[in-house]
Amino acid sequence: MKSSGKKNRKAEIEKVATRIADVAKNLGALQIMEVCGTHTVSLLRTGVKSMLPENVRLISGPGCPVCVTSQGYLDAACQIAARDNVTICTYGDMVRVPGSTGSLEQHRARGAKVSVVYSPRDALSAARENPDEQFVFLAVGFETTTPATAATLLEAAASGVENFHVLCAHKLVIPAMNALLAGGEVPIDGFLCPGHVSVIIGSDAYKQIAADYHKPCVVAGFEPLGMLTAISMILEQIAAGEAYVQNAYGRVVTPSGNTQGWGLIEKVFEPGTATWRAIGDIPGSGLNLRDEFKRFDALEFFGVEMGPDVCPPGCRCGEVIQGKVTPDQCPLFATSCTPVDAIGPCMVSSEGTCAAWYKYGRRD
Amino acid sequence: MCLAVPGKIIEIIHASDAKEPTDSATGATGASGATGGVGPLGVVDFQGSRVEASLAMTPGVGVGDWVLVHAGFAIAQLDDEEAQATFESIAEAMIEPENPKS
Numbered sequence: 001m002k003s004s005g006k007k008n009r010k011a012e013i014e015k016v017a018t019r020i021a022d023v024a025k026n027l028g029a030l031q032i033m034e035v036c037g038t039h040t041v042s043l044l045r046t047g048v049k050s051m052l053p054e055n056v057r058l059i060s061g062p063g064c065p066v067c068v069t070s071q072g073y074l075d076a077a078c079q080i081a082a083r084d085n086v087t088i089c090t091y092g093d094m095v096r097v098p099g100s101t102g103s104l105e106q107h108r109a110r111g112a113k114v115s116v117v118y119s120p121r122d123a124l125s126a127a128r129e130n131p132d133e134q135f136v137f138l139a140v141g142f143e144t145t146t147p148a149t150a151a152t153l154l155e156a157a158a159s160g161v162e163n164f165h166v167l168c169a170h171k172l173v174i175p176a177m178n179a180l181l182a183g184g185e186v187p188i189d190g191f192l193c194p195g196h197v198s199v200i201i202g203s204d205a206y207k208q209i210a211a212d213y214h215k216p217c218v219v220a221g222f223e224p225l226g227m228l229t230a231i232s233m234i235l236e237q238i239a240a241g242e243a244y245v246q247n248a249y250g251r252v253v254t255p256s257g258n259t260q261g262w263g264l265i266e267k268v269f270e271p272g273t274a275t276w277r278a279i280g281d282i283p284g285s286g287l288n289l290r291d292e293f294k295r296f297d298a299l300e301f302f303g304v305e306m307g308p309d310v311c312p313p314g315c316r317c318g319e320v321i322q323g324k325v326t327p328d329q330c331p332l333f334a335t336s337c338t339p340v341d342a343i344g345p346c347m348v349s350s351e352g353t354c355a356a357w358y359k360y361g362r363r364d
Numbered sequence: 365m366c367l368a369v370p371g372k373i374i375e376i377i378h379a380s381d382a383k384e385p386t387d388s389a390t391g392a393t394g395a396s397g398a399t400g401g402v403g404p405l406g407v408v409d410f411q412g413s414r415v416e417a418s419l420a421m422t423p424g425v426g427v428g429d430w431v432l433v434h435a436g437f438a439i440a441q442l443d444d445e446e447a448q449a450t451f452e453s454i455a456e457a458m459i460e461p462e463n464p465k466s
Contacts, residue, residue, distance in 0.1 A: 037366070119436025119437070148436060151421075
């Protein structure tokens with residue numbers, strides 16, 4: 001409908017790509033981490049990755065919620081799914097992740113009730129409509145998604161619903177970025193910061209990382225021009241020897257974020273240690289239910305414990321989500337592990353790095 | 365999973381789909397002081413498909429306003445220009461349009 005706009009954008013894209021090439025000429029080999037899984041897919045799908053000079057490498061970070069969810073979590077979900085009179089309500093990507101007793105999809109084939117929902121509100125509605133059954137919402141995701149869970153729990157509490165539960169594995173992005181930097185195993189020269197997580201937490205949330213680790217942090221949207229602009233900003237900062245926060249998604253993200261959304265999170269959750277698949281426990285990176293909402297905790301209600309985080313033999317998803325290896329360095333990639341018959345979560349999730357490489361090409 | 369999609373509010377439903385949240389059973393000061401959970405709701409038009417979304421995070425929005433919706437919740441208000449730009453970028457770049465939450 002706006003072909004002139006499209007044309008202009010194409011010209012803009014070329015201009016920014018040229019600028020990136022010019023700035024990169026004077027820089028050594030660089031690694032920029034895209035934290036968000038939606039960025040991983042968009043960068044590959046739109047060809048942005050292939051527009052970058054050889055010395056500018058984008059590496060994927062731990063920003064695909066399905067990929068970072070521990071196997072112990074999935075096993076707990078499967079255990080609960082196997083109970084009578086229980087329906088598991090989940091975002092679609094979770095149903096195919098293999099656990100130690102199979103995926104939720106396989107449990108469904110064996111008779112478990114597993115329902116894919118668009119929103120936790122749908123899970124709560126199902127619980128209201130079926131008061132004699134128990135409903136468990138798989139509460140995974142980062143700050144973008146957590147307010148939805150929080151608001152739904154407030155609603156459930158206010159209206160006295162007792163057959164609605166959450167299996168909670170919400171995670172926080174900033175502590176994970178800090179943990180990666182503190183670990184120091186992966187050289188990171190700058191961060192392409194997630195667009196929609198930043199809608200909630202605000203661009204100012206990255207100031208600490210920019211300051212403490214001297215890493216440029218630039219928030220980006222998901223279209224080619226926005227992502228390229230953000231990469232260009234990161235390179236300009238590096239070239240100038242500076243590290244601060246910039247926002248290339250200004251039309252949606254504000255410095256302070258969505259205070260209502262963050263307020264919902266704080267009402268219902270408090271920070272705690274979270275287990276990240278193959279990474280292990282990161283203090284302060286998870287969100288636990290506050291005492292007054294513990295009665296919604298599916299683990300407590302069903303008397304189930306979160307099992308250990310065991311990775312499938314040979315699977316390198318844990319290293320992929322930390323940017324330590326690329327998918328093609330995993331011996332299972334595109335051989336025994338494919339989107340149709342996935343072994344690791346990074347191949348299952350539509351936003352997993354392995355799935356994106358498999359689908360859109362393998363250039364790093 | 366953090367994808368959010370812009371849509372236009374075409375109707376506001378003031379009551380949430382719960383009963384009035386005045387009789388909070390939690391006894392929790394944090395929750396009882398809240399205006400509730402998910403309400404008010406809006407009907408949001410995504411280029412023809414209409415979905416109910418919670419407006420709990422975007423107070424003050426009204427019919428005709430653009431919002432960015434994720435997992436059944438509006439997470440940000442957009443002005444017309446922002447919405448148009450976001451629409452175009454999503455049309456060009458976004459993934460799996462049949463699965464807008466992923």
